Amino acid sequence: MPDETPTPDRVREVLATAVSGLGGAEREGQVRMAEAVAAALRDEQHLLVQAGTGTGKSLAYLVPSMLHGDRVVIATATLALQHQLVERDLPRLVGAVKGEAGVDTSYAVLKGRSNYACLHRIREGVPDDQGVLVDVPEGTMGAEVLALRAWAEEQAESGGPGDKDHAPRHNDRLWRQVSVSARECLGAARCPYGEECFAERAKEKAATSQLVVTNHSLLAIDAIEGIPMIPEYDAVVVDEAHELVARVTQAATDELTAGEVDRAARRARRHVEESDALGNPADDLADAAEALRAAMAETDGGRLDALGEELSDALVLVRDAARECVSAFAKDRGKDKDAEGDAGKAQAKAGVQEVFTTAERLVANSDHDVVWLSKPYAPGRDRVPDRLCVAPLQVWGQMRDRLLSESTVVMTSATLMLGGDFDAVASTVGLKPSERVAEGAEPQPRRTPGKSGQGPTVLPWRGLDVGSPFDYGKQGILYVARHLPTPGRDGLGPAQLDEIVRLVDAAEGRTLGLFSSRRAAEAAAEAVRERLPHLTTLAQGDAQLSELTRQFVDDPHTNLFGTLGLWQGLDVPGDTCQLVIIDRIPFPRPDDPLMSARQRAADAAGGNGFMQVAATHAALLLAQGAGRLIRTTEDRGVVAVLDPRLSTARYGRFLEASLPPMWRTSDPAVVAKALARLASVTA
Structure with missing residues (x-):
């Protein structure tokens, strides 16, 4: 069992053992973070x-989590980090601290059910749009499906994860x-293959794991x-937490197309x-699907x-x-009792239930939701269906009350x-600045909801910046x-293009x-x-981003030019990247x-919507984009922002305070010389 209350000395000791076992060196920020997580x-x-x-933040939260007395959930935003944790960081950490007293090194991975192969679907067949079970698609796709089926059977036999x-x-x-x-x-x-199910195996392993x-x-x-997906836990570590609000919003967003309604009708x-x-x-x-298609077109x-009468x-x-x-499905008097019928029926009923749930939410048009109609304007518009979307207006309330x-x-x-502080992010996730605990204040016991009917009471919170090993x-x-000139809505003008060419040439x-x-x-390209x-x-x-x-x-x-997919997560240390160009402050689109x-x-609500929403969104993306430049202690380079508002607008100070503390200049000659000097050194 892990230590119930590991001391700071014990946390530092186990962390030192882990770092040594992995061939690393002690980092002050990592130690401070590990101690803070344990506290x-x-x-x-x-x-x-x-x-x-x-900083090495993965070790800084994994070590105290292994020492904690109860189960800890580690939640990541991207599959890349999840893969890194499970395939690299955790196995190496377990090897380094195995045998340490009071350290529980057991861990498991949990994903959504659709991330696991389904043995029933593989062995009994694939329902088509009519809900009828068929063998396998014809042609090349059929061969690829057969290869996936064969792989899943190997996974079932070997005890693999099947994901x-x-x-x-x-x-x-x-x-x-x-x-x-x-x-x-x-x-x-109900499933004849329930005991072999990959998703069920993953849940069983999670129920006996520390992490x-x-x-x-x-x-x-x-x-x-409130849908139970994870075994009972005491604490959560949210990595890549800057993406939490967006991911929670995405998980709570529903969409509906006329084609999906029609497909549900055919299967049912x-x-x-x-x-x-x-x-x-x-x-x-099916008739309702046609009415919906016509209403969306108009x-x-x-x-x-407001939905409008026809759409409503x-x-x-x-x-x-x-x-x-759905009610007609419920009147089952003995039909479809075989496994194949059950599978086709389950899929068909699930499709109709999903249509009902989304349509009911859209009809309600709650003040707590935002509804919009997406009409893609890309080439091939006639092949992309209109899509009704509904998302929560905010998620901080749910996060505050339920997490x-x-x-x-x-x-x-x-x-x-x-x-320059944590307040903007804290507010978006449901933490109030007034609940922040001052550094050095005595810890307070867990508070429980009172009898006043005011709802759950949230624990106090602390903010800590452990710095960076880089000398920005x-x-x-x-x-x-x-x-x-200030960027306009018409895209890049001649002045911006000239500046881009000049900077790229110097670098x-x-x-x-x-x-x-x-x-x-x-x-620009x-x-x-x-x-x-x-x-x-x-x-x-x-080409594909990996290529x-x-x-x-x-x-x-x-040079590599792109949009949002490159702002976050791209890790290219070394001489590869010595200049990051940002064409404009990444405010959300007005529409x-x-x-x-x-x-x-x-x-x-009496706040400043621009600063709370638009400027906060822009500051986060700017910080992420600028962070692509310095990835190691050896990296050198320039972040060039072609939007003068970063220095001239009133909100510019807020945005600049969100960026790494690099040396600042607005002199193009100084920058050109610096880039040329770097290029000559690394040539």
């Missing part, structure tokens, strides 16, 4: 800890042929939506009972503060028809301090191009360009290719339905 778990206080790149991250190469369409959603699952008790590694979305479903038709008076309720659902895209009526038809279908009041939560990231003042330059490539739109990235043909310039979309990254790393005289609604709600 938070011990004193039952929430902790927000900013740990710069290179998609360990599967042979595949796309999402292929994976859907060997998996089911949680709604479609028959359940372990459970999962993702933000599954944590949100378990803690916030053979499983629902007909009425002498009303006929097959699935036919009514409705303008964007945020819908169509959604009511969908809701009511789906409800009738922060139930468990001790540690949130960590390299970017949690926006504008010497390693990096922040250049703000004050002489350029002799080695440039990562982070742009606010695909159009801007492509325009075209200009650099035309004027600097001796350099290789890649644009996001030219583009490989080319960028292999040849220093290469972003969710962000604009949140900004309006903040204004209505």
Whole structure:
């Protein structure tokens, strides 16, 4: 069993053993963070800890979590970090501290059910759109499905995890042929392969493990939506916490298309009972799908503060028809008792139930939700269906009431301090600045809800910045191009393109360009290719991101230009990247339905919607983008922001305070000389 209350000395001792066993060196920030995490778990206080790149924050929270007396959940935002933890960090850590007294090294991984292969679907067949079980798709796709099936059988025999991250190469369409959603699952008790089920095995292992590694979305479903997905736990460590609000919002967002309604009707038709008076309720659902398609075609895209009569009526038809279908499924008098019938029926009923739930939420048009109609304007528009979306206006309330009041939560990231403190991020996750505990204050006991009916009481919280091993003042330059015009809505102008070419030329490539739109990235790439043909310039979309990254790393005289996918998570240390260009402050688009609604709600509540929503969003992305430059203690370079508002606007000070403390200048000649000097040293 882990120590119930490990002392600071014990935490430092086990951390030192781990670091030594892994061949590393002690880092002050890592030690401070480990001690703070242990204290938070011990004193039952929430902790927000900013740990710069290179701190070694994974070890800093894994070691005290292994020493904690109860189960700890580790939640990540990206599959890349989850994979790193499970495949590299945890196995190496276990090897380093194995045998240490009071350290429980058991761990498990939990993912959503659709991430695991389904043995019933594999062995009994794949239901088609009519709910009929068929053998396997024909052609090349069929061969690939057979390969996935064979792999799953090998996993079942060997005791492997059977999850998609360990599967042979595949796309999402292929994976859907060997998996089911949680709604479609028959359940372990009814499934003839329940004892072998990969998802059930993962849950069983998690129930006996000290650490459970999962993702933000599954944590949100378990803690916030109240659907039990994770075994009982005492504390949560949220890594990549700067993405938590976005991931929780995403998990609570529902979408509906007319095609999905029609598909649900087709699958339901053979499983629902007909009425002498009303006929097959699935036919009514199909008719409702057509009404919805027509109503969406007549409705303008964007945020819908009011649904409009035609769209509202169509959604009511969908809701009511789906409800009738679900009721007809419930009248089971012995049909479909075989396993194949059960599987097809489960999938069909799950589809109708999902349509009903989403339509009911859309019809309600709650003040707590934001509804919008997405009408993609990309080429091939006729092949992309209109999509109704509904998302929570805010998630801090749910997080506060259902996560922060139930468990001790540690949130960590390299970017949690926006504008120089933790208050902006704390507010978005449900922590109030007034609940922050001053440094050195005595710990308070866990508080329970009172009898006043005011709801759950959230634990107090602390904020800690453990710094970074990097000397940003010497390693990096922040250049703000004050002489350029303020960016307009028409994309990059001649002045910005000239500046980009000049900077890239001085750096002799080695440039990562982070742009606010695909159009801007492509325009910049075209200009650099035309004027600097001796350099290789890649644009996001030219190939898979992994291939583009490989080319960028292999040849220093290469530039990589792209949009949001490059702002976060791209890790290219060394001479590969010595210049990061940011074309404009990444405010959310004015027509972003969710962000604009949140900004309006903040204004209505007496706050400053621009600063609370738009500026906070921009500060977070700016910090993430600027963080692509310095990844090791040897890295050197320039972050060039081509938006003068960073220095001239009133909100610029808040944004600049969110960035790493690099040496600052607005002199283009100084920057050109610095880049040329770096290029000559690394040539």
